[in-house]
Amino acid sequence: MKDLKKQLYTVLVFTKIGTKRFFRDRLAIFFGILFPLIFLFVFGEIANGNSHISFNVAIINQSNSVFSKELVSQFNKSKIFKTNPNLNTLKLAENSMENGQIDGTILLPPSFGEINAEHIPNGTIQVLYTQNDQISGQTISTLIDAQLKGINQKFVKVNQPFKVLSKQLSQKSLTTFDYTFSGLLGFSIIGIGIFGPINVFPELKKQGILRRLHTTPLKVWQYFMATMFSQAITGVVSIGIQFIVALEVFHLKIDGNFINILIYTILSIFMILGIGLAIGGWAKNERQAAPLSNIIVFPMLFLSGTFFPRFDMPLWLQKITEYLPLTPVIDGLRLLTTDGKNLLQIGPQLGLVLIWLVIIYVIAFRVFKWE
Amino acid sequence: MSEIILRIKNLKKIYDNKAVVNEINLEVKKGEIFGILGPNGAGKTTTLEMIETMRTIDGGSISLAGIDISKHPDKIKKIIGVQPQTPAFQDKQKLTEIIEMFAAAYGEKVNAQEFLNEVQLGEKANSYAEQLSGGQKQRLSIAVALVHNPKAFFLDEPTTGLDPQARRNLWELIKMVRDRGVTVIMTTHYLDEAELLCDRVAIMDHGKIIALDSPKNLIMQLLKRGFKKAQKVEQASLDDVFIDLTGKALRD
Numbered sequence: 001m002k003d004l005k006k007q008l009y010t011v012l013v014f015t016k017i018g019t020k021r022f023f024r025d026r027l028a029i030f031f032g033i034l035f036p037l038i039f040l041f042v043f044g045e046i047a048n049g050n051s052h053i054s055f056n057v058a059i060i061n062q063s064n065s066v067f068s069k070e071l072v073s074q075f076n077k078s079k080i081f082k083t084n085p086n087l088n089t090l091k092l093a094e095n096s097m098e099n100g101q102i103d104g105t106i107l108l109p110p111s112f113g114e115i116n117a118e119h120i121p122n123g124t125i126q127v128l129y130t131q132n133d134q135i136s137g138q139t140i141s142t143l144i145d146a147q148l149k150g151i152n153q154k155f156v157k158v159n160q161p162f163k164v165l166s167k168q169l170s171q172k173s174l175t176t177f178d179y180t181f182s183g184l185l186g187f188s189i190i191g192i193g194i195f196g197p198i199n200v201f202p203e204l205k206k207q208g209i210l211r212r213l214h215t216t217p218l219k220v221w222q223y224f225m226a227t228m229f230s231q232a233i234t235g236v237v238s239i240g241i242q243f244i245v246a247l248e249v250f251h252l253k254i255d256g257n258f259i260n261i262l263i264y265t266i267l268s269i270f271m272i273l274g275i276g277l278a279i280g281g282w283a284k285n286e287r288q289a290a291p292l293s294n295i296i297v298f299p300m301l302f303l304s305g306t307f308f309p310r311f312d313m314p315l316w317l318q319k320i321t322e323y324l325p326l327t328p329v330i331d332g333l334r335l336l337t338t339d340g341k342n343l344l345q346i347g348p349q350l351g352l353v354l355i356w357l358v359i360i361y362v363i364a365f366r367v368f369k370w371e
Numbered sequence: 372m373s374e375i376i377l378r379i380k381n382l383k384k385i386y387d388n389k390a391v392v393n394e395i396n397l398e399v400k401k402g403e404i405f406g407i408l409g410p411n412g413a414g415k416t417t418t419l420e421m422i423e424t425m426r427t428i429d430g431g432s433i434s435l436a437g438i439d440i441s442k443h444p445d446k447i448k449k450i451i452g453v454q455p456q457t458p459a460f461q462d463k464q465k466l467t468e469i470i471e472m473f474a475a476a477y478g479e480k481v482n483a484q485e486f487l488n489e490v491q492l493g494e495k496a497n498s499y500a501e502q503l504s505g506g507q508k509q510r511l512s513i514a515v516a517l518v519h520n521p522k523a524f525f526l527d528e529p530t531t532g533l534d535p536q537a538r539r540n541l542w543e544l545i546k547m548v549r550d551r552g553v554t555v556i557m558t559t560h561y562l563d564e565a566e567l568l569c570d571r572v573a574i575m576d577h578g579k580i581i582a583l584d585s586p587k588n589l590i591m592q593l594l595k596r597g598f599k600k601a602q603k604v605e606q607a608s609l610d611d612v613f614i615d616l617t618g619k620a621l622r623d
Contacts, residue, residue: 207459
């Protein structure tokens with residue numbers, strides 16, 4: 001009992017000093033905290049941009065009619081069309097379409113909007129697009145057609161027997177950002193748990209620092225435990241900052257409970273760190289550590305839903321990738337954060353994390369070398 | 372006759388079917404500075420590492436302070452201090468923290484400042500290890516090796532790469548360690564160092580001990596065999612000139 005207390009004191013001191021070292025090291029802070037934040041901003045922007053569909057268009061108005069001017073100003077105000085005022089001739093617009101800078105051109109011909117014999121303004125709008133932009137071009141046409149129908153209704157009353165009515169349901173679904181955010185959390189956990197140890201351990205071995213520790217009574221489990229605790233502390237700080245940014249900047253809606261998220265995050269860091277400890281602890285030098293970590297990390301990054309959701313994959317691949325260590329981490333964090341689930345409700349994910357935890361640490365203990 | 376602290380019997384280490392340490396027998400007395408000399412590849416470091424429990428023993432036995440090394444490596448680790456050839460420490464770690472961490476590895480809590488003062492690093496207590504010079508790192512390393520009051524202290528070629536001032540300072544520190552009652556066992560290439568520092572030396576070659584006595588006796592025996600130096604011995608050496616001109620004070 002007294003022995004155990006002494007051994008835990010060792011873990012405590014190693015944890016404390018290891019954590020202090022992290023916060024003194026600018027490079028560690030950059031990779032542990034700032035680097036994931038940069039990813040959060042980049043992917044957050046992309047994900048947010050996707051939720052509002054818009055088209056880049058050029059509007060060429062060759063008519064002088066009042067009606068055409070009114071219509072152009074309405075297009076300019078529209079959120080769906082992003083107009084570029086510099087593209088004011090057909091020639092410029094065609095160039096931009098060829099370069100793929102704009103999706104299409106809305107052309108109002110010279111006679112557009114002129115009053116006809118029935119005292120009603122009329123004309124035909126042309127939507128121009130290139131072969132590569134067929135879908136955008138047709139969508140733009142449909143959108144303008146819908147807008148013109150509304151206007152037509154005001155001038156000519158016609159009773160239409162068939163109509164379409166769209167209705168928004170009150171249930172909300174997950175936004176792209178919800179998926180992106182849990183994926184990015186998974187990415188930071190990989191950074192903290194794997195990239196850290198695989199870079200540090202071979203260096204510690206090269207300098208003989210681990211060997212020296214091995215001349216003391218320090219045990220592998222004590223060293224692992226201290227590393228687990230200090231990485232969990234730095235990881236929680238890093239992920240905490242990401243949550244704040246996601247809430248403030250990207251308006252992440254959290255339905256879950258923070259204590260659940262915290263516990264699951266720490267467990268996930270422990271489990272993923274085991275992979276780093278196994279690779280870094282086994283490798284004699286960087287040349288052994290780098291290829292092995294690439295083999296293990298890259299498939300997880302691409303197949304566990306870090307950068308793109310797994311539901312886009314074919315079914316058979318989804319089935320396989322479900323069991324990768326990182327998948328339950330990302331899915332579990334999403335369910336806890338945006339789906340309002342608690343730890344008991346994510347039993348399958350939690351169970352998988354715990355199973356991997358045991359498997360990975362059994363391996364890590366077996367392959368660990370002090371030099 | 373003083374107490375024997377280290378007993379090595381028929382010790383053997385085999386690498387690739389070759390005995391790099393071949394049936395050596397050795398006894399070290401408590402409180403002495405014992406040197407293991409020999410050319411590169413003689414088996415010095417391997418012998419030392421087997422005593423430190425860092426290498427497995429392929430034959431024979433080692434007992435330190437009455438404890439069998441192969442049976443109780445954990446007990447041995449608690450009573451030895453080890454100085455590596457090139458001491459290295461993790462970056463961004465204050466000297467006091469390094470002392471505290473190593474003490475904690477033994478489950479001990481110590482006054483770090485006292486240990487630093489003892490090796491003249493008291494003023495550097497809040498510096499990071501990477502800010503130290505080579506000589507300072509050596510001194511820190513000695514302080515680290517003493518945090519748990521070891522019975523035996525091992526050094527593997529401790530002065531390799533140090534300037535003459537730092538070497539002399541380290542010799543003083545090694546004597547200080549000995550004066551605390553710790554038995555010192557070291558390997559070295561430098562014969563002047565061994566002659567000056569060691570109470571007794573073992574000379575190894577090809578995995579065997581070929582001579583074992585005090586440096587003085589070994590020289591006497593050689594002279595008795597009729598050895599004569601080709602050149603007349605100077606009253607001072609270039610080393611003496613260097614120290615006379617640059618002083619003994621530490622440069623770091």
